[in-house]
Amino acid sequence: MARTLNKLNVKLIAATTEPGWYGDGGGLWLRITKDGSRRWVLVSIKGGKRKEMGLGAVADVTLAKARAAAAEARAAIVEGRDPIAERAAKLAPAPAEAKLDVVTFGDFADDYLDSVEGGWKNAVHRKQWRSTLRDYAPEIRKMAIADVGTDDVLAALKPIWLNKAETAKRVRGRIEKVLDAAKARGLRPRDSMNPAAWRGHLALLLPKQSKLARGHHAALPYADAPTFMKALRSRAAASARCLEFTILTAARSGEALGATWGEIDMVDRTWTVPGDRMKAGEEHVVPLSTAAIVLLESVRPEAPKDTDIVFGIKGAPRSNMAMAMLLKRMEYGHATTHGFRSTFRDWAGDMTEYPRELIEQALAHTIQNKAERAYRRGTAIKRRMQLMQDWAAYLAE
Structure with missing residues (x-):
């Protein structure tokens, strides 16, 4: 032995x-x-x-x-x-005996995550759980879990409540879950209110967040994107598949609507959009996630010509209005197709560790900085592939 x-x-x-x-x-x-x-x-x-x-x-x-x-x-x-x-x-000492401050919030949160994260298939989700509590609630992590109160939660949330609205919502929800678990383990008084609870508590103490991200194109908050994608995938319309592809690739709607089978490489898993169809006039290579490939396989005819429009109708590209009307029928008329690019950017910026230049490259944004342009010319395609895989995994949650 x-x-x-x-x-x-x-x-x-x-x-x-x-x-x-x-x-x-x-x-x-x-x-x-x-x-x-x-x-x-x-x-x-x-x-x-x-x-x-x-x-x-x-x-x-x-x-x-x-x-x-x-x-x-x-x-x-x-x-x-x-x-x-x-x-x-x-x-968890007996209530009549000692204090309840035997363990810090951070120690208990780590223990709690160890016990529950095995049921989470998405590695990105596991990483986000730990990073949000580490980055946005560092002072709470140091506290005895029995001592965490409303003022402590507010101190963590207020700096990000309006300018990082979706991140703030997740931080609040995760603090609430950890504190609920601590109460179930006897580490907090069983008759105490959860200081991170929303209804009837923090909802009365924090300002109302704007429902839409501000900007020219109304964007769906990324926290709502997985629910939206589930509803979108339940629709059989060709416009639904085009919108799904647009979201998965973070492309402009015109680029997706005009995509041809000749631009798609199913083996290398890339979509090469020629410069004459790009806003900046430069060719753009889009790595295709597994979800995007599966979608393309589901709509691919038996022997398409290179010039055939992927999501076309009678040989011509669909109108952007088709996707706008689909959003309206789904009761998401407050959002726009183009706004999903902002949804992607907000998610990538708030919830991942990918560098800004990689995110901008994924969006095919014009890059002014020389160093960033060199990065664009470099071998970033593999990292962008992983970025799009992570995005697709998040949307499937």
Whole structure:
């Protein structure tokens, strides 16, 4: 049995960066997620059921401490005890006894995410959960979770409530969920109001956000985009497929309406829009996500000519009015087709780590800065492909 233990060492751990599960033996694993999170996990199987017990982040818990904690938990299991339940009981002292401030918001949030993120298929969503709380609620993370109050939540939200409206909504919702989970674990008084609750609470204390993003083209908030896409995909009309393609590629409506099969490369998964159809007059290569390829395959005739319009009607491009009328029928008439480019830009800027120049390139915006123009000429197509994959994954949530 001893030979199966202590497979890892400090140097190996430091050098390992690829996402995956790396065993030390005895059920102790180093888990590295796609978002770069590195945590210790003890895996046990009892009665045919697999259980995972988080032992902390690698940055906070040394290999030696992780092994000691794993050994202690294994001993408890051998004795018929449940180390996970015992730890929860320690974190939640009896109401008549001690204080409820035994754990910080940040520690509990990390533990909570470890326990629930396994059910989230989207790696981007997992990364966003951690990054929003880290970037927009740093002071709350330091606080004892029992002490977080309305003023603390307001202090985190007010700086971004109007200028980063969708991000602020997500931050509020995530703080609320963490605090609800803490109450369920006995770390907050059970009769207390959640200070991040919206109805009847923060809704009365924060200014009303504009429903639409400001600008020449009305844009749907990106928080509403997945719901909209689900409704759009339920429609069989050709104009619905054209609008879906436009959104997936963050293209201008005219570019999508005039797309020909000769511009589409299904093997390299690219759409090359010639300069004479681009606003800036320069050829633009659009990486096609898997969702975009699947959509194209669903509308592709058996042997299309290169000059055939992908979303055409009787050999000619559809009118932009067809998509505008579709939005109206779907009761999204307040948004515009072009506005979905702003939806994409807001999502990419608020919710991802992609550099601004890459996002601008995806939108085929004219770039004035010399360094950024060099970036455009560089080999950024692979990174833009991943950006569009992440966008498609977000829209499918």
